[in-house]
Amino acid sequence: MASTASIRQRRLIRKRKRLRAQRRRQWLQSGWRLLVSMGLAAGVVWATTLPNWMVQKPQQLQIRGLRLLGREDIRELVSLSYPQSILRLSPEAIAEKIETHPLIAEANVSRELFPPAIAIWVRERQPVAVAKIPQSTTAATAASVSQSVGLLDAEGRWFPLKGIAADAVELPELTTIGFPSVYRAHWQQVYQAIAAAPFTVREIHWQNPNNIILKTEMGTVHLGPYQKQFRQQLQQLERxxxxxxxxxxxxxxxxxxxNPNEPAVQLASGASTTP
Incomplete structure (x- = not known):
């Protein structure tokens, strides 16, 4: 009968054989993984040089969602050099460039491999008012006047009218006159109240912050400085x-x-009356 020592010796030998076999399998697996990784990396490098996966011309930037801007405006923002591998382009970086334009609220960019293209979807800000910035008579020139006219969206963001295709959008009927920095803090509340009013407001004059003037279908209206009672003033005007x-x-x-509680009518003769 085998001794206890010889049994332990045989078990130890078998264990060592199992460990050596296990280490060989691990080395083989690591080697295969390395070879596969190197093959994939080489394949990617090779693929990036294929003519079929290259952006060769600006027309391969497929742009959707434009209404105010032109495709060339977006292509200039992206500013790609051609040719360029589609796999080396960063959709996130391209989207960030596009969103620097004041008219762009959001941009989404993705790669398309068959056929190779860069798909760009944009959401433009929607203008709700024409914004005119007053110019001094001494400094007013044709160039400065064109630069002083812009558009406002519902959140009070101002963007220049220059660069917008003239036939691409019907300009809003509402016009604001004054410096956006003066009324920006109140614009959202003012616009929401005017948009909900049952009558038409054509112009808002902000040149004097102490007296906002409206041009409406019922005539000229003086409101004084902006106050929380702005909606109440519009309701009184409706009455x-x-x-x-x-x-x-x-x-x-x-x-x-x-004072919306005490409305008055200023007559052209200089007299004042209470309606």
Whole structure:
């Protein structure tokens, strides 16, 4: 009968053989993984040089969602050099470049391999008002005047009218006159109230922050400085809709709603009356 020592010796030998076999399998697996990784890396490098996976010309930038801007405006923002491997391009970097344009609210970019192209989808900001910035008479030139007219979106972002295709958009009916920095903080509330009003406001004059002036279908309205009672002032103006039937429109200089609880009508003759 085999001794206890010889049994232990045989077990130890078998264990060592198993460990050596296990280490050989691990080395083989590591070697195969390395070869596969190197093959994939080489394949990617090779693929990036294939003519069929190259961006050869600007037309391979497929741009969707434009209404105000032209495709050339976006291609200039992207500013690619051609030819370039489609796999080496960063969609995130391209999207960040596009979103630097003041008219672009959001951009999504992806690669398309068959056929090779860069798919670009953009969401433009929607203008709700034409914004005119006053110019001094001494400095006003054709160039400065064109630069002083822009557009506002519902959140108060100003962007230049220059560069927008003239036939691409119908300009908003609402016009603001003044410096956006003066009214930007109140613009969202003001625009929401005007958009919900049952009458038409054509112009908002902000040149004097102490007296906002509206040009409406009922005539000129003086509101004083912007206050939280702005909606109340518009509601009071709606109640005065029948005013022109009581007083001839030609005789009205403006409607005074600086105190909405005590509306007044300033007549062209200089007199004031309470409706």
């Amino acid at each position: 005065l809709r029948r005013l022109p039937k009581q007083i001839p429109e030609a005789q009205i200089a403006y409607i005074d709603l600086r």
